Amino acid sequence: MTTYSLTKPNFKKIFADHPEAVAAATCAVLVLIGWLFLAFNWIGLALFVLPAAYAIGGYESAKEGLTTLIEEKELDVDLLMIVAALGAAFLGLWRREYHLIIDGAVLILIFAISGALEGYAMQKTNRAIASLMGLTPDTARLMLRDREKQVPIEKLQIGDRLLVKPGELIPTDALIVEGASSLNEASITGESLPVEKSIGDEAFAGTINGAGALILEVNQPPESSLIQRVIRLVEQAQTEAPPSQIFIERLERGYAKVIVICGVLLIILPPFLFNWDWETTIYKALIFLVVASPCALMAAIMPALLSGIANGARQGILFKNGAQLELIGKIKAIAFDKTGTLTTGKPxxxxxxxxxxxxxxxxxxxxxxxxxxxxxxxxxxxxxxxxxxxxxxxxxxxxxxxxxxxxxxxxxxxxxxxxxxxxxxxxxxxxxxxxxxxxxxxxxxxxxxxxxxxxxxxxxxxxxxxxxxDTIRPAAETIVKRLKKLGVKQIIMLSGDSDRTARHIGQQLGIDEVYAELLPEDKVTVIRRLQREYQTVAMVGDGINDAPALATASVGIALGNAGSDIALETADIVLMADRLEKIISAIRLGRRATKVIKQNIIFALFSIAILLVANFTAGINLPLGVIGHEGSTVLVTLSGLRLLRNTKQ
CATH class of the missing domain: 3.40.1110.10 (Calcium-transporting ATPase, cytoplasmic domain N)
Structure with missing residues (x-):
């Protein structure tokens, strides 16, 4: 006999994890009840229930809108939505056309649902990024003289010896001092094939041990491990707005003011110019506030960029911010350091x-x-x-x-x-x-x-x-050819080696220009000259002497495993697998992001234009205007999430 155990849902946890969804669901129930009361002409009960729907569904938007107004002295779309909804409610009470109160409540409801969907979409992106957090265990098996002891990762010190059994996660970056095994480094490099490691090799935190037991010696503080640096950089990328997003945010503030002014004019002028009655004028003005709000335009950029950053992280391409994801797709010239980048750095x-x-x-x-x-x-x-x-x-x-x-x-x-x-x-x-x-x-x-x-x-x-x-990287020649096929106009090699050696390697790889016998400051000079000629220039390097050029270039790209710490800190993009092929993936991802953002912006502007025309010609009602407005916002957000999906290279 099969038995089933039923557990009570943890409503407290559900509300904590999904407050926007809970608020939207509660608002929906209250709106439905209010509508039923009105249908049976129970107006008093409806007027008791519907304010609760307004309060619960519109609380977050009202809070954000008022905060922006009070602290920043700026108007935003959240406040415009609340004003439109309250305007509909007051108009309904004034004219005793209570269906207008339902219209306002539906506006609040759809706005709340849209917020919940956008929150879900962003959580999906954030989960892809935050999954990095779970790549390291909380404790490590510390080897003492007479026993083993489980200790928190943060308590580990340089010189501690750790035991890692088969199938376990490597707890922190450390050197292998005993044993040999194959490690799955997909979490760090994006490569699915295990890497054979033995005594003297470095094992990275978050990678999975294969069939062999390993004794590791901690060689750096746990907070300095490669995975922890990746997590910090990705978290930073989430909080930094790229130039395009900053521009849209500035546009929104000016745009909101224009909407308010136009809304006021729409309330005042039509009764005198077109003999409209005041109720119709106010109602159309409220619809105008809704459909003209730039919500979809605001959602056109950041969801796409964050999705691209998450996609790159899965492939072992670490973008430090959204601006670099945009720029990498626009590069017209790319400069490579020779030793350790185009070559293996191992003579x-x-x-x-x-x-x-x-x-x-x-x-x-x-x-x-x-x-x-x-x-x-x-x-x-x-x-x-x-x-x-x-x-x-x-x-x-x-x-x-x-x-x-x-x-x-x-x-x-x-x-x-x-x-x-x-x-x-x-x-x-x-x-x-x-x-x-x-x-x-x-x-x-x-x-x-x-x-x-x-x-x-x-x-x-x-x-x-x-x-x-020095031996040329196996993929170097192919990468140069593929970059040219992608439309990169100029490919340059920078080297501190002799002119004869550098030119020989440049000819083998099909490099357009070769600069040899360069000091670090000379590389910077070359990058600046290229920027004057090609505007957007990428620099790829791995050494300390490459750091100034990486910082000067429009996009600095460092090789993660082989790169020096200063190169990794200076670069804008880090290729965790030390594979030059990832540059192609990064450029394609950047171009996809730019394409999706352009599509989103065009769609958002087109939607606003259609809804504005429909408001003054077809006479759409408030709920239909809200559905069109919020629907376009959700579609734009979901469109940005397309970048979470990998495409064939």
Whole structure:
């Protein structure tokens, strides 16, 4: 036998969560009762019930309208609606045409329903954004010497070790010190495929652990985690109005004043000009106040932009405010930093050329043994190449690095130097005679292909050279082509590298303009010149040296995982997955937002015009005017929510 348990609805919670909907429902019931009383000619009861409908349904609008009037000395559409409804009620009492009171009550009701629907629509957008809040657990499993302890996330300190079991959420950004697993980073990057992580890799808060248990070490305060920064930035984006919205809000205030003036003139002039009776004149003026109010125009922008921001967050594209969502769709030129943006920022050994009496492994072994003491990316690439060949490095002593030139050390009593030709020049006399000609020729050829040449010597004798080059991101060439198809007029690459290296990579990718050997201030100069020529310019970068250019550009775009903290803070848009393809998605989303906003504005203005004409030609009544006015507002709001839906790229 199946049993069913019935639980009482929590009316207190329902009212707290949906006050506008509860008020609208109560108002609807009271309006229906009032209408039935009038139908049976129970006027006294109707006049007792209907004021309650006015009060409950119109409370929020009256409150907002009066607050704006008293505090800001401005009129808004909420107050105009209340004035129109009360005007209809007083007109009905004056003429004893009580159906006009119902008309006013219906106006209040429809306005309340519209407010509830708009509130629901905005809650839907906000829920998509606020879902980020649930991506991190409240507690973490702290590992102590003899036991585990559940502690609140905010109590964690740098250096604490945490245990994360399979299937659990990563509680805060931390480094993996034991174990290996695949992590689902979709919440951060928008990518559905798990990412393999092992010792030394960083695990981000809010990502889901796979099949392996992990021991993590907290390396930064929990409030500084990537997901917390995302949440703060999205919350900020919700509160900041873009220029288009600010313009509409200013327009609304002036527009409301014009409506009031026109309403007064419509009450005064028609009886003298067209011989209208006063009741008809006042009634049409009240309808005018309703249908001319710019509610739909006000709803044309922010719902669309907030929906776009929520959509971007789901895809791993973080817009810091609605203005940037609008601007990204309008860019005419885009500048890319080279290292770490168009390239991976991780150099690899491309070629090893030894002198005639030695071999590649000898050159690589000596170079890697010394470079093991260097933190430079080129040195790390050489060490990695030796590791890939499973070479055993000999011990090195007295290692000394010279920034920008190379590193030296002693191996088996011999002085080994690894670096630029200028670095090893003092060790070799009569340059370039002591450089093998075939190596000099090869080095010049490799330089034209974008390689950096590293020379290796042992006791003043050249052992050979190593060509190292940064690798181009696999998607970079495709992205450049797709940007051109999207109509971006100019694609530029900015680099601090040599002109020869930068131009080689630029040619490979099909870049329109290449600027090389730039300092951070030089990048700013280039961005400003581009803005004078193309107006709306985007800059894409990841490093500290890119921050000034990111701040100067119309739209600054940073790569989230690889980007420096200052670049992330400075940029307007952050690509959480470090995937350049997301730029295409961002531009398309920006263009969709602009298109939807334009459609909404045109529809709103068209609706107002139609209703105004209908009021003075077809003679629509007040409820019909309210339905047309509020219906257009709801449709515009729902239209903005279309941006929550992903489209094919």
């Amino acid at each position: 690899k050994v491309k070629k090893i050329i030894p002198v005639a009496d030695t071999d590649e492994n000898t050159v690589l072994l000596n170079a890697a043994a010394v470079e093991a003491y260097s933190e430079h990316p080129i040195g790390q690439a050489i060490v990695q190449a030796a590791s890939d060949k499973q070479l055993t490095l000999p011990p090195t002593t007295n290692a000394v690095a010279r920034t920008g030139f190379g590193i030296s050390g002693e191996i088996a009593g011999k002085q080994v130097k690894v670096g630029t030709a200028k670095f090893i020049e003092p060790e070799i006399s009569q340059l370039p005679a002591y450089f093998p000609k075939n190596l000099v020729t090869a080095s010049e050829c490799l330089k034209t292909q974008g390689n950096t040449i590293v020379w290796v010597t042992s006791d003043s004798e050249v052992l050979g050279m190593i060509a190292v080059a």
